[in-house]
Amino acid sequence: RKEVEQDPGPFNVPEGATVAFNCTYSNSASQSFFWYRQDCRKEPKLLMSVYSSGNEDGRFTAQLNRASQYISLLIRDSKLSDSATYLCVVNDPGANNLFFGTGTRLTVIP
Amino acid sequence: NAGVTQTPKFQVLKTGQSMTLQCAQDMNHEYMSWYRQDPGMGLRLIHYSVGAGITDQGEVPNGYNVSRSTTEDFPLRLLSAAPSQTSVYFCASSYSPQGAINYGYTFGSGTRLTVV
Numbered sequence: 001r002k003e004v005e006q007d008p009g010p011f012n013v014p015e016g017a018t019v020a021f022n023c024t025y026s027n028s029a030s031q032s033f034f035w036y037r038q039d040c041r042k043e044p045k046l047l048m049s050v051y052s053s054g055n056e057d058g059r060f061t062a063q064l065n066r067a068s069q070y071i072s073l074l075i076r077d078s079k080l081s082d083s084a085t086y087l088c089v090v091n092d093p094g095a096n097n098l099f100f101g102t103g104t105r106l107t108v109i110p
Numbered sequence: 111n112a113g114v115t116q117t118p119k120f121q122v123l124k125t126g127q128s129m130t131l132q133c134a135q136d137m138n139h140e141y142m143s144w145y146r147q148d149p150g151m152g153l154r155l156i157h158y159s160v161g162a163g164i165t166d167q168g169e170v171p172n173g174y175n176v177s178r179s180t181t182e183d184f185p186l187r188l189l190s191a192a193p194s195q196t197s198v199y200f201c202a203s204s205y206s207p208q209g210a211i212n213y214g215y216t217f218g219s220g221t222r223l224t225v226v
Contacts, residue, residue: 004152032211043200043217044153087152089214096141096160096207097168098215100153 003027004101006088012107017078021104023088024070032091033064035073037084038103044087047073078108112136116201116218123191123225131186131221133201141204142184143168143215144176146197153200159184160207191225198222 006023013019025033033050048055050062050071061074071088088101117132135142143158145168155168159178173195175187184203188195201218204210 008150034214036214043219044215045217046214049214091211095166096210097143097155097158098210100145102150102152 002101003092003099004088004090006101006104008102008104010105010107012109013078014109015078015080017108018074018076019078019106020075021073021086021088021106022070023072023101023104024068025088025090025099026069027090027093028066028069029093030090031093032098033062033071034089034098035060035062035071036087036089036100038087039084044100047086075106078106080108080110082106083108114201114203114216114218116199116221118221119219120222121224123188123223125191125193125225127188127191129188129191131188131199131201131223133184133186133218134182135184135201135203135216136182137203137205137216138181139203139209139216140181140206141210142178143202144174144184144186145200145202146170146195147200147220148197156186156199188223193225196223196225 035047036044037047038044054063059076085103087103114135144156145153157176159165199221202215
């Protein structure tokens with residue numbers, strides 16, 4: 001079983017749409033959660049951390065459901081520049097490392 | 111700030127050759143790691159280090175060696191390249207092991223390696 005699982009997509013949405021990604025993680029002892037963004041042929045970059053109470057950064061909202069062990073990312077008013085792959089990331093509770101999901105690809109269409 | 115610098119950006123090797131992928135950071139980060147990224151597999155941890163002189167294996171360590179003689183540098187050595195090692199390699203760092211958990215990583219720009 002993979003530590004982190006994501007729907008690979010692709011998600012093709014028009015500009016201005018709202019899109020949501022989910023991810024599930026396998027180890028209930030994980031404590032830290034992130035969403036990273038990766039552009040084509042580039043390195044991953046931290047988009048936002050995910051806190052238990054949920055958190056928002058502009059058009060992006062991240063939520064954590066510990067009981068169901070899933071994390072979500074909501075993007076409102078999608079922009080062309082949001083086109084990228086979004087990686088769900090969870091810490092390895094047994095070591096100081098991070099597990100990365102395979103990513104969900106988003107394409108925002110004009 | 112240079113951040114995390116990886117060299118080379120591209121490399122083609124023949125099967126059986128050896129090489130070293132370089133990674134350097136100028137942020138005084140204690141924690142450094144190497145990941146490989148393959149289609150459909152996501153990023154997988156190869157080796158990591160929590161400080162100078164300390165290294166440990168990740169999920170896919172076979173065929174790779176690392177050392178951490180200084181805080182700044184964390185080279186990854188391919189001992190005898192195989193086609194299965196064709197991948198994109200990313201070096202990542204964080205202020206501390208706990209910092210990695212709290213704040214995530216800073217990644218280098220990657221090395222695209224092809225083994226023929």
